[in-house]
Amino acid sequence: MGYAGLMGMREMVSEDMALEWHMTSNIYPAPPRFMIEVAKKAIQAYRSGDNFEDIPMPDGIVHKRYGAEVPAFVIIDEFRLNGFIDEEVD
Secondary structure: OHHHHHHHHHHHOOHHHHHHHHHHHOOOOOOOOOHHHHHHHHHHHHHOOOOOOEEEOOOOOOEOOOEOEEEHHHHHHHOOOHHHOOOOOO
């Protein structure tokens, strides 16, 4: 489905539902569900203009390069969240 599917989903459901769908069905392999909150925080940081904000990982999760705190832009890239930051959907 990819980017086009994500944009279509964002038009039909709430942003939270679209994010959950994206993280569980539009990425392979799907990350664990608890990473949805991490993705939300990265999207919020990026939208507020701080794409370098370090986002804390859940307890016990360590990024292979950044450790326990990962810059928002890295999360955006690795979880393919561009559809949530490229444009606003009414």
